[in-house]
Amino acid sequence: MAEESSVVIDRGGSSWSDLWSKEDYLAIWLGFFLIFTCVIGYFYFGPKEKFTQTINTANKIQAEEEARAPFKTMAWYGAQDEKSRLRGSSGSEIGKFLGTWTKKPGSWNSNPVDSFVRSSAQANALNEQNMPKYMEAKAAEETALKGAEAAEAAAAAAMFQNQQLNDAAQAQIKSWRDAKKKAGDAKRKTENKPFNYIPTLIGLCAFFALIFGIGIKLMGQNAMRFAVGFSFVFFVSVIAYIFGGQTVAKQYGIGAEAWGIIIGMLIANTIRTPKWVLPACQVEFFIKTGLVLLGAEVLFSKIVAIGIPGIFVAWVVTPIVLITTFIFGQKVLKIPSKTLNIVISADMSVCGTSAAIATAAACRAKKEELTLSIGMSLVFTAIMMIVLPMVIKAIGLPEVLGGAWIGGTVDSTGAVAAAGAFLGEKALYVAATIKMIQNVMIGVTAFGVAMYWVLKVDREEGKKVSAMEIWHRFPKFVLGFLAVSILFSYLDAEMDPNMGAALLDQGVVRGGTRLFRDWFFALSFAAIGLSTNFRELAHYFKGGKPVILYVCGQSFNLVLTLVMAYIMFYLVFPDITARI
Amino acid sequence: MAVENKKSRLRRFLFACAAVIAFVYGFLPWLTQSLSPLRQMQQHLQETGIDPSRYYYTDVEQVSEAEAYLRERL
Numbered sequence: 310m311a312e313e314s315s316v317v318i319d320r321g322g323s324s325w326s327d328l329w330s331k332e333d334y335l336a337i338w339l340g341f342f343l344i345f346t347c348v349i350g351y352f353y354f355g356p357k358e359k360f361t362q363t364i365n366t367a368n369k370i371q372a373e374e375e376a377r378a379p380f381k382t383m384a385w386y387g388a389q390d391e392k393s394r395l396r397g398s399s400g401s402e403i404g405k406f407l408g409t410w411t412k413k414p415g416s417w418n419s420n421p422v423d424s425f426v427r428s429s430a431q432a433n434a435l436n437e438q439n440m441p442k443y444m445e446a447k448a449a450e451e452t453a454l455k456g457a458e459a460a461e462a463a464a465a466a467a468m469f470q471n472q473q474l475n476d477a478a479q480a481q482i483k484s485w486r487d488a489k490k491k492a493g494d495a496k497r498k499t500e501n502k503p504f505n506y507i508p509t510l511i512g513l514c515a516f517f518a519l520i521f522g523i524g525i526k527l528m529g530q531n532a533m534r535f536a537v538g539f540s541f542v543f544f545v546s547v548i549a550y551i552f553g554g555q556t557v558a559k560q561y562g563i564g565a566e567a568w569g570i571i572i573g574m575l576i577a578n579t580i581r582t583p584k585w586v587l588p589a590c591q592v593e594f595f596i597k598t599g600l601v602l603l604g605a606e607v608l609f610s611k612i613v614a615i616g617i618p619g620i621f622v623a624w625v626v627t628p629i630v631l632i633t634t635f636i637f638g639q640k641v642l643k644i645p646s647k648t649l650n651i652v653i654s655a656d657m658s659v660c661g662t663s664a665a666i667a668t669a670a671a672c673r674a675k676k677e678e679l680t681l682s683i684g685m686s687l688v689f690t691a692i693m694m695i696v697l698p699m700v701i702k703a704i705g706l707p708e709v710l711g712g713a714w715i716g717g718t719v720d721s722t723g724a725v726a727a728a729g730a731f732l733g734e735k736a737l738y739v740a741a742t743i744k745m746i747q748n749v750m751i752g753v754t755a756f757g758v759a760m761y762w763v764l765k766v767d768r769e770e771g772k773k774v775s776a777m778e779i780w781h782r783f784p785k786f787v788l789g790f791l792a793v794s795i796l797f798s799y800l801d802a803e804m805d806p807n808m809g810a811a812l813l814d815q816g817v818v819r820g821g822t823r824l825f826r827d828w829f830f831a832l833s834f835a836a837i838g839l840s841t842n843f844r845e846l847a848h849y850f851k852g853g854k855p856v857i858l859y860v861c862g863q864s865f866n867l868v869l870t871l872v873m874a875y876i877m878f879y880l881v882f883p884d885i886t887a888r889i
Numbered sequence: 890m891a892v893e894n895k896k897s898r899l900r901r902f903l904f905a906c907a908a909v910i911a912f913v914y915g916f917l918p919w920l921t922q923s924l925s926p927l928r929q930m931q932q933h934l935q936e937t938g939i940d941p942s943r944y945y946y947t948d949v950e951q952v953s954e955a956e957a958y959l960r961e962r963l
Contacts, residue, residue: 555914561917564943580898580901616963663945726941742959745955
């Protein structure tokens, strides 16, 4: 890969032709095109009317039940389940179409072929293997259901005036809900279907080659050469998905993104990346388009999901740790590259890989710096995911505090959920929610870093930066990313919460933009690997300063998050903690 | 000379692939089976279906569950 394409180069000026010839804008238009297609598909051709009817009926039942009983009755939960089942991605033609044609290789245990081809016989064997557990869970659910029905009937017979009967009914209903969830999880494992992803993968490769090829052509490069090389980059991404689907690799957090870099680097540094592949290693184009799509997942309403304690743990501690770590890296460790310093700081303090990608693109970090940062994050995340729950259990921290600690410090969301669930259900819920709030910070981080780089880092000594110069230098894709985030936050806030969850979250986002975003990041990591030299990477690692920075920053993060979580959840808002 | 170079690069590639595969699919499973906390974590992940390699909240199903739970409780 040419050195020039590993960073975004400032041209110090803007013209109208930038709109259709520069990578930043083209990433925005491509992102907008995919988002627009998904929005139109789900909102105008989706099952909106059917969903509205179901939601209205369920709301009516819930209102009646709330008026009838002082607690959430079984009928109330039944109506809630009806609403939860509404998913644009599985309940509409567009959802099924996008889901089918963006499929990536999935999980496997001993045979990699299982990740992309499964015969009917294999599917049936899997279903039969999981059937006894489901039958057991179903029997437990039926027993719990009878208990809940009897307890609620007893409470209803007393006109819900007997507190003891009400409490007993609530307890029985909770047991039934837990049993129902377990039965639901077990049932999903008996619904395996046969598949063959090879034709859809070929189709997807052609579609991506076409849409990115148009962008490449508009940038003045050879679209045909890109398309030929792209087939190889896509192939490496598919292999990365296959390797990342192996159960043990997944357990240690080594997913498709890491495998993309590993496989790409193995090729680049041994047999060497073929020359015809290099025109397709468009790392920034893939990343920026993926980031514009990621904007749809950065919803500001999520910030209040756990009230003020969550805001303090995720939105007060995180910027403090980010800025302190960056200053520490500059002043104490004297890390030569400011971009490497900020990418590691953001990766460690905000939310791992996704924050590293957004920050690296916003400050125009080199691909080696992003690779190094993500590599370190993977190693420390794997360690913390296992060690932190053990420490929490050993010192006897309560679940809510432990969950908040995990959510605020472990990098990736999957690892946070794994570590939280290891402690218990409450810890999982708190940890996952805190991490989700932190995830939303990506938008602010990317914008803040981009502005800081334009105003401070890239500024000539002693010179004032004019408004026009800020505009010239500002990475424009960040504006596309923020615009999408603001638009989706607005839609999320304006829509009925149930309809928003069914059509926006479980439709446009999870059944559309996210599927493409996932692929674009996988493609960018494969492209990074294919164009990265081990020697250049080693150069950034000199003196072990990146590791020292990560360890010091994470230690500070651990202390500050624990203190803040304790103050917020146990001293200032114990009522919230009690309700969790 | 060029053929020799090609052969040597191919050898390095195969060796590197073998090393990586042996590490991930040999060493890591052995490590998991050797240490009790890792074994427990593996069983726990298999039961819950959580994928620790997913990095954003929309990739992890359990986050939606957590959100729904907290919305109901708070």
